[in-house]
Amino acid sequence: xxxxxxxxxxxxxxxxxxxxxxxxxxxLDQWGFPIVHEPVTRDxxxxxxxxxKACPTLALRLTQPxxxx
Amino acid sequence: MTAVTTVLPIAPQGSAPxxxxxxxxxxxxxxxxxxVAQGPALLAGIAQGPGLQAHRHRVGPVxxxxxDKLVKLAREVDLRGRGGAGFPAAIKLASAHRRKAxxxxxxxxxxxxxxxxxxxMALAPHVVLDGAAVVAHALGTREVHIVVPSxxxxxxxxxxxxxxxxxxxxxxxxxxLHDAAPRFVAGEASAVLELLAGRENLPVxxxxxxAISGHRRRPTLLSNAETFAHLGHLARVxxxxxxxxxxxxxxxxxxxxxxxxxxxxxxxxxxxxxxxADILTxxxxxxxxxxxxxxxTWLKPAQMKALNVSRADIAEAGxxxxxxxxxxxxxxxxxxxxxxxxxxYLAGQSARRCGPCRNGLPAMAGALRDLVHxxxxxxxxxxxxxxxxxxxxxxxxxxxxxxxxxxxTRFPEEVDLHSLGECRGGRDEVFA
Amino acid sequence: MMAxxxxxTKATSFLNGPQLWFANRGTGFVLLMLLTLATMLGVLSTAxxxxxxxxxxxxxxxHRNVSLLAVTFLAAHVATAVADTFVDIRWYNAFVPxxxxxxxxxxxxxxxxxxxLIAVTATSLLRHRMSHRPWRxxxxxxxxxxxxxxxxxxxxxxxxxxxxxxxxNYGCIAVVLLAVLARLGLLIRPKLVTS
Numbered sequence: 001x002x003x004x005x006x007x008x009x010x011x012x013x014x015x016x017x018x019x020x021x022x023x024x025x026x027x028l029d030q031w032g033f034p035i036v037h038e039p040v041t042r043d044x045x046x047x048x049x050x051x052x053k054a055c056p057t058l059a060l061r062l063t064q065p066x067x068x069x
Numbered sequence: 070m071t072a073v074t075t076v077l078p079i080a081p082q083g084s085a086p087x088x089x090x091x092x093x094x095x096x097x098x099x100x101x102x103x104x105v106a107q108g109p110a111l112l113a114g115i116a117q118g119p120g121l122q123a124h125r126h127r128v129g130p131v132x133x134x135x136x137d138k139l140v141k142l143a144r145e146v147d148l149r150g151r152g153g154a155g156f157p158a159a160i161k162l163a164s165a166h167r168r169k170a171x172x173x174x175x176x177x178x179x180x181x182x183x184x185x186x187x188x189x190m191a192l193a194p195h196v197v198l199d200g201a202a203v204v205a206h207a208l209g210t211r212e213v214h215i216v217v218p219s220x221x222x223x224x225x226x227x228x229x230x231x232x233x234x235x236x237x238x239x240x241x242x243x244x245x246l247h248d249a250a251p252r253f254v255a256g257e258a259s260a261v262l263e264l265l266a267g268r269e270n271l272p273v274x275x276x277x278x279x280a281i282s283g284h285r286r287r288p289t290l291l292s293n294a295e296t297f298a299h300l301g302h303l304a305r306v307x308x309x310x311x312x313x314x315x316x317x318x319x320x321x322x323x324x325x326x327x328x329x330x331x332x333x334x335x336x337x338x339x340x341x342x343x344x345x346a347d348i349l350t351x352x353x354x355x356x357x358x359x360x361x362x363x364x365x366t367w368l369k370p371a372q373m374k375a376l377n378v379s380r381a382d383i384a385e386a387g388x389x390x391x392x393x394x395x396x397x398x399x400x401x402x403x404x405x406x407x408x409x410x411x412x413x414y415l416a417g418q419s420a421r422r423c424g425p426c427r428n429g430l431p432a433m434a435g436a437l438r439d440l441v442h443x444x445x446x447x448x449x450x451x452x453x454x455x456x457x458x459x460x461x462x463x464x465x466x467x468x469x470x471x472x473x474x475x476x477x478t479r480f481p482e483e484v485d486l487h488s489l490g491e492c493r494g495g496r497d498e499v500f501a
Numbered sequence: 502m503m504a505x506x507x508x509x510t511k512a513t514s515f516l517n518g519p520q521l522w523f524a525n526r527g528t529g530f531v532l533l534m535l536l537t538l539a540t541m542l543g544v545l546s547t548a549x550x551x552x553x554x555x556x557x558x559x560x561x562x563x564h565r566n567v568s569l570l571a572v573t574f575l576a577a578h579v580a581t582a583v584a585d586t587f588v589d590i591r592w593y594n595a596f597v598p599x600x601x602x603x604x605x606x607x608x609x610x611x612x613x614x615x616x617x618l619i620a621v622t623a624t625s626l627l628r629h630r631m632s633h634r635p636w637r638x639x640x641x642x643x644x645x646x647x648x649x650x651x652x653x654x655x656x657x658x659x660x661x662x663x664x665x666x667x668x669x670n671y672g673c674i675a676v677v678l679l680a681v682l683a684r685l686g687l688l689i690r691p692k693l694v695t696s
Binding site: 011015016017020021053054056057058 | 546547556557558561628629632633
């Protein structure tokens with residue numbers, strides 16, 4: 001099951017490091033804020049973890065999709 | 070349908086007198102007292118006044134179903150939240166049924182066009198408070214918070230009076246009142262929890278549902294005031310009694326705020342399945358309708374003809390009941406111009422905490438203004454809708470995008486006309 | 502302890518002689534330059550400069566490594582000062598400000614700077630286990646630590662009077678000043694970056 005890169009929007013200050021490290025998953029809108037356009041597949045998991053660590057404001061989280069009731 | 074109309078004795082500070090001339094609705098026009106019609110269930114006792122004695126005389130003591138029983142009842146009648154999202158109450162109750170739960174009654178009614186919660190809290194507070202008591206007992210907690218709008222102080226006064234009466238009557242619950250900021254997003258669930266925590270009444274990112282981890286990380290049952298009213302009523306009359314009104318698929322009633330331009334808002338309790346034609350005038354049925362509030366969707370007269378107040382029917386028509394606000398457009402007004410004014414207001418109501426909303430909504434308002442008033446392009450509007458949805462701590466940008474998208478889909482001919490610099494409505498609306 | 506390990510006139514003259522003193526001054530200046538570089542890189546890693554010119558995560562990585570290198574030079578700087586028997590500097594003078602007998606005020610400023618850097622380093626290594634705001638409040642004190650280190654260096658020895666010493670000091674001040682102005686958004690115009 002693939003993970004999702006979730007953004008803590010009030011914490012995000014558009015530094016853009018996430019899009020630098022993980023362009024396969026994250027691109028930036030015209031104001032510099034991340035657009036998470038793909039799920040995080042298994043091969044990108046390590047990079048995704050680095051991306052979460054690299055965010056200067058800790059605005060990223062790696063979440064697993066919730067199980068449906 | 071005959072009804073006893075009672076003028077709501079709400080006197081907000083600095084209320085403006087109702088003008089006789091059609092008054093366009095845009096923004097926080099607190100100051101128009103709603104006219105409340107007596108209803109079959111929740112609003113059945115408003116003629117007897119808001120006092121506790123009259124209420125007890127009419128309905129008896131607070132019922133005390135167990136949590137399992139209450140969840141079962143809520144599931145049987147498919148009770149949904151009345152705050153706008155329509156989340157199944159049974160699921161919320163079941164999730165919150167843990168140790169040290171907290172009950173939060175959200176009567177802040179941030180939606181400026183809505184008056185139903187104000188009507189309940191002013192004219193039938195004990196209907197709501199009984200519901201809160203039912204839920205508190207079921208969840209095994211004594212802690213109940215009530216959030217009231219700060220811009221209508223008379224509501225707080227009324228609720229305080231009601232609470233004193235209940236305490237004097239021997240009820241053993243710990244009630245706490247909070248004043249919500251006078252903003253659109255103040256009523257959003259995470260914003261309410263921030264208010265309870267003593268921080269600014271603005272949304273934050275939620276990583277777990279409130280029912281599981283909310284106020285002070287405790288299971289928190291946060292629901293709209295009307296939802297509690299329904300739960301209390303349901304606990305008292307059972308699912309059979311609750312289903313006395315409504316349809317088999319959608320039992321029960323719901324509160325609607327109806328308002329056209331220039332007249333006082335009307336709060337009416339309507340059974341599910343009631344045809345729209347029964348609650349709107351013939352003239353209103355021939356005009357576009359904004360259903361759900363400022364985050365709602367537009368309906369065309371052709372869709373409205375056979376439409377009932379039914380979640381399923383309305384969903385099929387591509388709309389939602391939302392917070393139960395019904396805004397028919399007056400004759401001669403243009404839905405595009407109205408939407409532009411609403412989006413201007415909504416953009417200004419951004420909490421400005423999340424980049425996509427803080428930047429995207431004003432950009433959307435600008436692009437919409439260009440399209441509607443200056444014959445600009447359509448494409449940027451749609452793109453911005455797609456850009457802001459789902460990218461924020463709360464649903465404010467999503468709701469705004471929903472409104473604009475419905476405008477684009479419902480009125481393509483008007484959109485084409487406007488991009489050529491014309492308008493069928495032909496009237497300039499100046500919004501304060 | 503080192504004195505007891507190395508006994509004999511050669512050892513005592515080493516501990517008493519100029520080598521440790523040179524090492525101390527050298528590590529001090531390198532430390533100042535590393536801290537200056539780290540400050541500049543810290544600003545660069547969050548400034549919204551176009552990534553085509555300078556990738557931001559490169560600055561972030563360099564900032565981290567240069568900072569850690571600075572910490573090791575700080576340790577060496579303290580060690581050489583304590584080992585040097587020519588002046589009486591105890592190990593705890595490095596951590597407890599103004600507790601020394603030799604130039605207590607100026608040494609104390611250095612100790613204060615060191616304490617701040619310990620806090621900055623510890624919180625940064627544990628950045629993911631704490632919430633962002635308190636981390637940031639402590640991290641900002643790195644500027645103060647830099648300033649205290651500069652003042653400490655200006656008065657502790659005589660190198661500041663020399664041409665190269667003064668030049669280095671002024672150079673570092675200039676770089677950090679530029680960095681602060683940039684951080685306050687007064688220099689680098691935040692260009693909105695799109696990928």
